[in-house]
Amino acid sequence: MPGLLEGVKVLDLTHYIAGPYCTKLLSGLGADVLKIEHPKRGDGVRWLGPFASGETDSASGTNPPEDGAWFLYLNTAKQSVALDLQSSAGRRVLLELAAKADILVENFAPGGMDRLGLSYSELQKMNPTLVMTSISNFGQTGPYRDWKAAELNLYALGGLMNITGEPEQEPLKEGMPLAQLGAGQNAFAATMAALMYAEETGEGQQIDLAIAEYATNILENALMQYSYSGQEYSRVGNRGYGRAAWGIYPCLDGHVGIIAGPDHRWPEVARIMGREELSDPRFLSRAGRLENADEVDAYMLPFLVENNKVDIFKAGQESGLGFSFVATMKDILEMEQLLDRDYFVELDHPVAGKLIYPGAPIMPEESVDAWVFQRAPLLGEHTTSALDSWLSYSEAQVSELITQGVLTQGQGV
Amino acid sequence: METPPKNMPLKNYRVLDLSRIWAGPYCTKLFADMGAEIIKMESLSVYDSHRGPVTPARGIAAYPDGEPGEEPWNRNGWFNCLHMSKYGITLELTKDEGRRVFERLVSISDVVIENFRQGSLERLGYTYEELRKHRPDLIYVSMPAFGNTGPWKGYLGYGIGQEQLSGMAHMTGYRGEGPMKSGINHGDPITGSHAAGVLMAALRHRRKTGKGMFIDVSQQESSVALMGPEVLAYQMTGQEPERQGNRSGWYAPANSYPCAGEDRWVTIAATNEEQWQNLANATGIAGLAYDPKFATLEKRRDNHDELDRIIGEWTSSQEAYAVTEILQNAGVPASPVLRGPDLLADAHYKDRGTFVTVDHPQVGLKQYPGIPWRMSATPGQVRWPSPTLGQHNREVYNELLGLTGIEIDQLDETGIIGTKPTGSRII
Numbered sequence: 001m002p003g004l005l006e007g008v009k010v011l012d013l014t015h016y017i018a019g020p021y022c023t024k025l026l027s028g029l030g031a032d033v034l035k036i037e038h039p040k041r042g043d044g045v046r047w048l049g050p051f052a053s054g055e056t057d058s059a060s061g062t063n064p065p066e067d068g069a070w071f072l073y074l075n076t077a078k079q080s081v082a083l084d085l086q087s088s089a090g091r092r093v094l095l096e097l098a099a100k101a102d103i104l105v106e107n108f109a110p111g112g113m114d115r116l117g118l119s120y121s122e123l124q125k126m127n128p129t130l131v132m133t134s135i136s137n138f139g140q141t142g143p144y145r146d147w148k149a150a151e152l153n154l155y156a157l158g159g160l161m162n163i164t165g166e167p168e169q170e171p172l173k174e175g176m177p178l179a180q181l182g183a184g185q186n187a188f189a190a191t192m193a194a195l196m197y198a199e200e201t202g203e204g205q206q207i208d209l210a211i212a213e214y215a216t217n218i219l220e221n222a223l224m225q226y227s228y229s230g231q232e233y234s235r236v237g238n239r240g241y242g243r244a245a246w247g248i249y250p251c252l253d254g255h256v257g258i259i260a261g262p263d264h265r266w267p268e269v270a271r272i273m274g275r276e277e278l279s280d281p282r283f284l285s286r287a288g289r290l291e292n293a294d295e296v297d298a299y300m301l302p303f304l305v306e307n308n309k310v311d312i313f314k315a316g317q318e319s320g321l322g323f324s325f326v327a328t329m330k331d332i333l334e335m336e337q338l339l340d341r342d343y344f345v346e347l348d349h350p351v352a353g354k355l356i357y358p359g360a361p362i363m364p365e366e367s368v369d370a371w372v373f374q375r376a377p378l379l380g381e382h383t384t385s386a387l388d389s390w391l392s393y394s395e396a397q398v399s400e401l402i403t404q405g406v407l408t409q410g411q412g413v
Numbered sequence: 414m415e416t417p418p419k420n421m422p423l424k425n426y427r428v429l430d431l432s433r434i435w436a437g438p439y440c441t442k443l444f445a446d447m448g449a450e451i452i453k454m455e456s457l458s459v460y461d462s463h464r465g466p467v468t469p470a471r472g473i474a475a476y477p478d479g480e481p482g483e484e485p486w487n488r489n490g491w492f493n494c495l496h497m498s499k500y501g502i503t504l505e506l507t508k509d510e511g512r513r514v515f516e517r518l519v520s521i522s523d524v525v526i527e528n529f530r531q532g533s534l535e536r537l538g539y540t541y542e543e544l545r546k547h548r549p550d551l552i553y554v555s556m557p558a559f560g561n562t563g564p565w566k567g568y569l570g571y572g573i574g575q576e577q578l579s580g581m582a583h584m585t586g587y588r589g590e591g592p593m594k595s596g597i598n599h600g601d602p603i604t605g606s607h608a609a610g611v612l613m614a615a616l617r618h619r620r621k622t623g624k625g626m627f628i629d630v631s632q633q634e635s636s637v638a639l640m641g642p643e644v645l646a647y648q649m650t651g652q653e654p655e656r657q658g659n660r661s662g663w664y665a666p667a668n669s670y671p672c673a674g675e676d677r678w679v680t681i682a683a684t685n686e687e688q689w690q691n692l693a694n695a696t697g698i699a700g701l702a703y704d705p706k707f708a709t710l711e712k713r714r715d716n717h718d719e720l721d722r723i724i725g726e727w728t729s730s731q732e733a734y735a736v737t738e739i740l741q742n743a744g745v746p747a748s749p750v751l752r753g754p755d756l757l758a759d760a761h762y763k764d765r766g767t768f769v770t771v772d773h774p775q776v777g778l779k780q781y782p783g784i785p786w787r788m789s790a791t792p793g794q795v796r797w798p799s800p801t802l803g804q805h806n807r808e809v810y811n812e813l814l815g816l817t818g819i820e821i822d823q824l825d826e827t828g829i830i831g832t833k834p835t836g837s838r839i840i
Binding site for chain 1: 757
């Protein structure tokens with residue numbers, strides 16, 4: 001079976017990060033995902049570097065590149081249809097595709113679908129079981145609906161930024177766009193729920209998922225502390241809230257994560273660090289360590305800076321402590337646990353060549369064959385084949401639309 | 414027990430939920446939001462440690478007004494924000510009668526989910542093969558830190574560690590400084606959300622084929638999946654990513670800038686030339702829009718420190734919301750850095766009902782994050798507060814398993830179920 005979602009048809013009108021991660025999960029599970037791209041510009045994320053060609057900056061020029069790291073990863077196992085939605089003929093084709101789809105995912109700015117004449121109420125008339133997932137920065141309603149945002153604005157409005165970074169420095173965002181990627185994940189879960197409901201009842205619906213709201217949904221302790229006690233969380237740098245010896249520390253070849261707890265395991269930490277002083281009764285409890293946090297750190301550091309991250313990690317783990325280390329990209333690609341579990345997949349791409357990709361985020365038992373692994377599409381690579389398989393368009397029909405400039409067929413390489 | 418409203422997508426599914434802390438509970442929270450019947454099962458000797466200690470030290474966890482009260486395990490906001498609309502039961506698997514009850518619960522459940530340390534359930538004799546004897550089409554989701562195979566399978570992992578081992582922490586930090594942890598443990602909700610979607614795909618597969626499956630979740634793999642673009646980038650350039658603070662490799666400027674008041678900040682980004690021009694003009698700073706030092710993306714990158722200083726001077730005397738309004742009106746991405754009180758008072762979130770007020774019997778009325786998306790046909794709602802320890806023992810054991818009041822009393826008297834913790838070694 002090629003994927004758990006074999007046979008599910010997805011019309012993908014997403015671009016950049018949040019929407020494409022949602023549809024990447026759907027295509028990875030075997031859904032038939034048609035990614036609609038503008039014939040000339042393609043998905044905007046195609047232009048963002050680095051590229052397999054070695055260029056690191058964003059690209060300029062007339063043709064969108066095929067080999068950007070972000071595009072290649074976020075669009076695996078999808079098919080690209082190059083279709084101009086600004087033309088009325090293009091919108092007609094899209095409506096025909098929407099009539100056949102089980103799911104439509106889009107992340108235009110709110111109102112974008114309406115302006116294309118593709119509002120959910122229009123689409124639903126043709127296809128009452130259609131699930132339409134709309135992902136946007138702030139949602140389809142509310143006073144900030146039309147605000148513009150980059151990742152850090154979402155992270156900030158979602159409450160996560162206030163609690164990341166050093167107390168005396170500016171609030172910090174994550175290095176990865178986790179608000180957008182996480183929202184894409186939640187959009188995948190929401191879409192699956194709506195698909196199951198549509199299949200069981202015949203009733204489709206629209207999902208309104210706001211990226212900033214995703215961030216507020218995962219605040220957990222940071223929000224509950226305030227909601228319950230009126231006490232605010234703030235930035236604490238690399239130390240845990242109300243904890244000491246709980247965070248990221250430098251070591252000989254990088255950084256490690258020391259997690260001291262529970263209390264009855266503290267003597268193990270003291271033993272690993274080889275410092276008698278750490279067994280001091282003052283440090284035995286979480287509260288005691290917190291009160292003497294700087295002193296505890298000072299006793300741990302000599303051991304840490306003389307040892308390698310993996311050795312420290314394993315010394316902790318072999319003693320039943322949840323130590324970790326800060327993995328670099330090289331570390332990830334070489335990690336024995338991931339290699340042993342055959343986590344990575346190698347995909348060959350006509351422009352980018354062979355690269356190692358992280359595989360399934362979650363792998364059901366092998367016999368189920370839940371995921372499919374295929375490279376990202378070239379711009380318009382599947383225009384003709386997809387219009388044939390979804391709409392039974394003849395070659396002549398496709399040629400005429402190509403002549404009109406409504407469609408383009410990728411040339412391949 | 415309540416009949417879920419008709420228009421909830423997952424109302425036909427029952428999940429026996431042995432998961433704890435955050436990763437597993439976030440998965441089942443999303444299921445509960447969608448109407449699934451979640452039976453959250455805990456042990457009286459080792460309940461979900463997110464409930465906090467039996468006898469908490471001063472100043473830890475999130476109790477109403479800082480007061481742990483007589484039953485602190487029922488009053489911790491950490492736990493109470495993740496288990497709304499779930500049923501709470503207790504059961505001791507170390508006793509034979511407890512095991513018999515457990516096996517009957519498995520037999521009526523569509524899904525069993527746990528995120529114990531790898532092998533914990535197996536040591537109690539419950540492999541997937543064994544569980545399937547009681548429910549042939551069972552879906553079993555096992556989510557230990559590093560998965561159920563491999564040299565690290567027995568290792569412990571917390572969300573904070575997953576950020577590091579997935580490379581996320583390597584990317585996060587101020588420029589020229591070391592890696593920085595984030596304010597929450599992203600690894601947990603990332604895994605919970607991935608698991609929720611894949612589990613729905615598995616339920617759908619079962620509906621079509623009649624077959625259950627074993628789903629082996631490695632929290633680490635789930636987190637590394639979000640690092641894919643950087644893993645590819647490293648292979649393309651041979652360079653490890655540099656920590657960029659709040660800056661972007663794709664546009665400039667971007668940062669959080671100080672505002673009037675104590676620890677008040679606004680985030681601003683110009684993601685293209687038009688937004689840069691709009692930003693420069695909106696600040697009203699004479700000549701900024703034409704300053705050759707900032708005329709191109711490359712120049713703004715080279716002179717980012719100076720630009721940060723200029724923008725920071727402009728923002729520092731103003732309110733964060735006021736700066737945001739000026740810039741958003743000019744089409745420039747901007748937002749205030751919201752703190753706890755700001756989130757609950759914010760006009761947008763109020764308008765969208767992002768946070769919900771729920772009445773908990775031992776806590777009273779408090780605000781919580783609600784359902785993280787809106788659905789037009791199946792809007793759903795938070796149906797009841799997070800359960801106190803063992804709150805639904807009688808309902809579940811009577812209505813689902815048909816145990817009589819006397820039988821349930823007996824379980825209670827023999828310590829197999831109950832509502833008071835018996836262990837003390839809970840962190």
